[in-house]
Structures are given as structure tokens and as C-alpha cells.
Amino acid sequence: METKILLIEDDRSIFEMIQERFCGWQLEVIGPPDFQKVMDYFIVEKPQLVIIDIQLPAFDGFHWCREIRMISKVPIIFLSSRDHPMDMVMAMQMGADDFVQKPFHMEVLLAKVQALLRRAYDYTDKNTDLVRWNKATVDYARGMVFLKEKSCELTKNELYILRILLQQIDKIVSRDELMRKLWDDERFVNDNTLTVNVNRLRMKLEEIGLEEVIVTKKGLGYMAITL
Secondary structure, three states: OOOOEEOOOHHHHHHHHHHHHHHHHOOEEOOOOOOOOOHHHHHHOOOOEEEEEOOOOOHHHHHHHHHHHHHHOEEEEEEEEEOOHHHHHHHHOOOOOEEEEEOOOHHHHHHHHHHHHHHHHOOOOOOOOEEEEOOOOEEEEEEEEOOOOOEEEEOOOHHHHHHHHHHHOOOOOHHHHHHHHHHHOOOOOOHHHHHHHHHHHHHHHHHHOOOOOOOEEEOEEEOOOOO
């Protein structure tokens, strides 16, 4: 199985050169089709490593590095023609693992990528469980929801309720269905407990800026909506 690398690079010639060279080493290089929606693409594709240029359309590489680091420990390499020491310092402070300056030797970049992959995946779990929702990221593995610079931590019941609602997004999920699924998962709840958990979940989401994203349909149930 090939290792997937997300290359955030708007110079097509450089992108294709790296893609072609890495292919021979079982490294699949992919790139975002829209430079304004890099995080959406990152979450869907779940790459094992990211290479980012600094100067990009819409938002610069520092912005995307910061966004990725809020939800993932995936190895990140900056690849840039900018040679000011502060660029390198800033990249490392934002959580990058390495910095390669253009023009570069392909063998050097390849060696750095392989070394980072060995270090990162000898002792970390490759599996991520992330969902993008209304510009926020739900991290089921850590029980966290992230939106911009804010985050909230959910209890097991709150997280499970949110997962059920997001599995049927923009559709009403009845209270009976929620309680049945919670009961089947050995989370013993009654009608009052469900109300308390949904209200707490809604309050936590509102505190980080996700307002009115879980709607109560009187007499029917609840619905997670797309804004």
C-alpha cells in the first residue's frame, strides 16, 4: 500500500516533478484542487505526511500549518524559496518538522521524507477519526471539537450523541432512536439524561462559535444541521 503525501504547492512543474519522482518509491503525491479548502481535502484524504510551500494562493503555508497542527500530529515539511531565517524559525514554531529551501536536490527531499515517515510511524497510530462539519473539525479519537482557535472537550455520551446526529446530518433523529443506540452501546440513559446530555453538548458547541447547529424538533427529536 502506498504512503499518501499531501503536497500543497501551486507551481505545477514542481508538483509534477515531485509526484513523478516519489511514485517510484511507493509514495503517492496528491494536491488540493482548491487552495481555499485545503483543510477539507486534508481531512478527507488523511495523508501520512504534508509538504507545504509558504507562498500560496488565498492563505500562506503558515496558515495551513497552524490549521493542521490544531487537529493532527502528521509530519510537516516546508518547501520554500524564501531564505530568511525568521521564515524557518516561524515554520518550526508552528509545528513543522523540517524546512527545505528551493532550489532543492530531489534526493535530499526524498531522504527527509523517508526519515520522517520512519520516525513518525514507528510509534504512532496512523488511523485518524476526523469529520469536517460547518468549518469545525470533530476528532472522535480525542473527543474534541475544534473551530479556528477554539476547542471543546466532550464526554463519552455527548460525543456518541454527536456522532449519531452527524451520521444522519440534516435529518431528524428521534429521541427513541438516540436512547436505543445509547442503550445498545451500554450507555444506560433515560429520557431526562438524554435531554441533559443534548443541552450540554449544544452549550459546549455554542461556546466555541457553533451556534444553533443542533436543532430540537418538538415531538420528533434532534437534528444536526449544515449552515
